[in-house]
Amino acid sequence: MVFITHDLSLLVEMSDSVAIMYAGEIVERAPSRRLYASPMHPYTRSLMQAFPPLTGPRRRLSGIAGQPPDLTSESPGCPFAPRCSQRVAGVCERVRPRLRQVEEGHWVACHLHE
Numbered sequence: 069m070v071f072i073t074h075d076l077s078l079l080v081e082m083s084d085s086v087a088i089m090y091a092g093e094i095v096e097r098a099p100s101r102r103l104y105a106s107p108m109h110p111y112t113r114s115l116m117q118a119f120p121p122l123t124g125p126r127r128r129l130s131g132i133a134g135q136p137p138d139l140t141s142e143s144p145g146c147p148f149a150p151r152c153s154q155r156v157a158g159v160c161e162r163v164r165p166r167l168r169q170v171e172e173g174h175w176v177a178c179h180l181h182e
C-alpha cells in the first residue's frame with residue numbers, strides 16, 4: 069500500500085519504508101525507523117522540525133522559509149537550494165544532485181552526502 073502525507077510522525081508509525089519527495093522527485097528513501105532516527109536530506113530534517121513528536125516533551129516547531137519551486141521553469145541545480153540553509157555556494161544552484169545510496173537501503177540526493 070502506498071500512503072501519501074506530509075505528517076512524518078504518522079507515516080513512520082504505519083510504514084516500513086519512506087520516500088521523501090520535493091518538487092516531484094525523491095530526495096531521500098530509507099526504512100522508516102532509520103529515516104526517523106537519522107534523516108540526512110535538509111528537506112527531510114526541516115519537515116521533521118515542522119511536526120510535533122508523538123511522544124516526549126513539547127518543543128517549538130519551525131516552518132520552512134520560502135516557497136516551493138515553480139515547476140514550469142526547471143533550474144539546473146538542486147530544487148531545494150533557494151530554501152536550504154546548508155546549500156553549498158557555487159555548487160547547489162548549478163548542479164542537480166543525484167539520488168545515491170549512502171548506506172545499506174538509505175538513499176539521498178544531496179551534495180552534502182556525496
Ligand code: SF4
Nearest residue numbers: 146149152160178179
Ligand atoms: S544539494 Fe545543496 S541545496 Fe540541495 S539539499 Fe543538499 S545542501 Fe541543500
